[in-house]
Amino acid sequence: MILLTGATGYIGSHTWLELLLAGHQVVGIDNFVNSSPVVLKRLEALSGKKLNFIQGDVCDPIVLEALFKKHAIKGVIHFAALKAVGESSAKPILYYENNIGGLINLLQIMQENDCRNFVFSSSACVYGDPEKSPVKEDSDLKPENPYGQTKLMGEQILRDLEASDPRWRVAYLRYFNPIGAHESGLIGEDPMGVPNNLAPLVSRVAAGRMDELNIYGDDWDTPDGTGVRDYIHVVDLANGHVKAIEYIFSGKPSLTVNLGTGVGYSVMDVVRAYEDVVGQPIRCKVIDRRPGDVALYFADPSRAEALLGWKAVRSLKQMCADGWRWQSQNPLGYKS
Template sequence: MSILLTGGVGYIGSHAAVTLAQIGHKVVLYDNLSNSRADVVSRLARILGHAPVLIEGDVRDTELLAQTLRTYSVSAVMHFAGLKAVGESVAQPLAYYDNNVTGTQCLVRAMRRCGVRKLVFSSSATVYGEPQYLPLDEKHPTHAVNPYGRSKLHVEEMLSDLAVSDADWRIACLRYFNPVGAHSSGLIGEDPNGTPNNLMPYIAQVATGRRDRLSVFGGDYDTPDGTGVRDYIHVTDLADGHLAALNFLGRDDAAGWHAFNLGTGTGHSVLEVIQAFERASGMNVPYEIVARRPGDVASSYASSDKARQILGWQAGVRLDEMCISAWRWQQHCAQL
């Protein structure tokens, strides 16, 4: 099967590309390189033995998307292209709605024009907002509390409406929690342009001395140690979840719109992650507690029972292994 991966050169997209290509799917990467690098393709070639196709383009370019879908006879799309930082979304909400919501509109228009009706959408646990109970399952009310989460929720609702309007659509929205870690080769991982917005790459840069210390946003939450608790999932487990969702969309009973959580079901605090990374790297990670970040919640972790029962998927990598792989990537990254 030929599969288009928007944002395919990015952190999650590149790992999904490996998972898909290694079982024989043809992957076409589509990326504007705003938060990724073109040399990822050469690193993917070292892993796979061949270089995937890369189309450099913006997800809001409907014409180029349609041309790409036709040229490569694409049968399904995995949509990763999106802005994804909570704090940045609070400061730049219009950019998030433009890229995430308008971009998805442009994508599905191109797909509809080309007769492609299978879509795996990269959503987020932020659609739930402040948890009313834990662990979060798919029946939990959605009430995003920041522009990033609201942009993901708007897209989910739009895709749900689309599936109701046309029974040929098969859409899986994957609400995943906090992706971390890197591929076992050490050749691909999370390497954001500029200052990292996510915890693990920032910790890694502090451990290597690229940054002086980590700012921990909030030390007075109602959690065991006062710092925010999150469900961290290894990126290769996440890639496997996308493959499981794609396989599900090929089933007779998969028509319509579906939401699945992808997480481990276990929450770890910021301080626990710091300690795990120090064990993995043997390095000290200085930090300071600062004011809470707007839009954050105290605790968020998943129930992934639905994904296990319907997709046959379950996360397997534990936090210490996540940190080991992230450290291996950080060391390789400095040499690339």
């Protein structure tokens, strides 16, 4: 049995489905701080399986202890975290308490229950403003906000734990920018409040839920002047987790890998790809650069390919088409 924390969130829900399709047994936990219980019904419809799920907080030891007593958990994929960069600067204690407190609580209970296989949701944020792209895993680590710090500290805690007990096996997965949705349009990204990321903002403008898209600067040193990032289809990312937990279960050594496509697309590339899919122009307004933004970064994903046999295969067009299907079938997200 694999435990997924943050199981009903954006990446968790897509990973849950891919794990079930690959024949794994899964139990999920989530406190719905940034997701909806409707996900559970959708996943049951997509997988044709009854789900094991418990509503609860990973910071609560009693909940986790009960979960480990009830299920023979062999490994954990830990998604549960708060992830809004701006909010993390405004409320750092909340981020350290939830992301670090939850991780420590979980690791303690895993240790007590003799479970030492772990997949950690890290982030490209740990690189901060990288000196050059493609970014390799051995680049400098210098996160620029409390959220990114929680990811780097999480990695450090796990590395110390591994050093203390070689039975631990950890996959450190550094994600670039997941976008898109499952091709059914039944599950997708549905952040509470105002989204922070480009793709949900573009699709909200396309759907008429927002008037226009703010573009933070068009004078960056990039081919069209707008920022360039490595967007990865969330289903490709989910499949990276299936490969990672299978790798860990096979007893191979811990690994740290970038999960990205290795290709950078600009804000305008994403806007144009959405316009093609939607068939109408998307209103954009160029405003000042945001402090802390960088011109360009994209992954070198070759280590993930070499060690996990994993590679992102879905195109930007497919990311936008699937993202738009989710948005148009669920104009108000899971509340629709």
